[in-house]
Amino acid sequence: MLKDNLREFIDSAAERNFISVDGVKMLTGELLEAGITSRLEVESLLALDRMVEADESWGPVLTKLVVDFVVWKRAPSGVVSGDDALWLATVLEVSGPSRNAMNIAYAILDEAGYVDVALLDFIMRGRQQARLNLMAA
Template identity: 40%
Template sequence: MISHELREFVDRVMDRHAIDDEDVKMLQREILLDSVMSRDVIDVLIALDRAVPDSATSFADYLVALTVDFTVWESRPTGVIDREKAHWLVATLSSGDGPTATAQRIAFEIVREAERCDELLLAFAMRKGALSAQRLSSERMLLAS
């Protein structure tokens, strides 16, 4: 369940179609400061990342750190991404038109940080990372020609 304050935050950003640095500070210092993190909150923030393409870099950085901390260190079993957690993460990160750049970073950082990780998330992170590397390589080849 998400708080009333987070709901208002989401409504405000959706109306403006933008998330700036001040919004991120408000999210960190007022809205989520004393909140108990949950999958619902993570789901809402990842959906917000997808829905608001005009977002400050600080939002992506905060979302990556928050999601990694919650999934790897706060959720039980600690340090482990089991099958159930991996399924939730892959579904959340890939919904819509596919993962955003931030969602790809989240998957990669979780795999990097976790002591053990289910192969479902590992495959997702590697597949998306490989696709990004392939795109980057193709773009570089086009620029070189």
């Protein structure tokens, strides 16, 4: 279940169709000061990311929040297991691999000591899609 204040943040941003720099500061300052605590929070923030425009500060903050949760708050620490990698790859791939989704995957790859192949597959599919999009343009 989402915390009420996080749900309100998401609803407000969706209503405005924009995440402002003040919204990003509020998210990291009071709403998720201790970071993300559940898969549902990750899924909700990634869904919001796909729905709205955002200040340039949003992408790096979203990336850090997701990486900290997946790499350091899930057991075992520093390892992205098969279950977590498959879950995250599936969530990141909804609507196609976005810039923020790819940045999250690369940041996890950089930070974790071990990453299951499911996330590596997502990265490869995202890179292939980017190349196809360049050829089509």
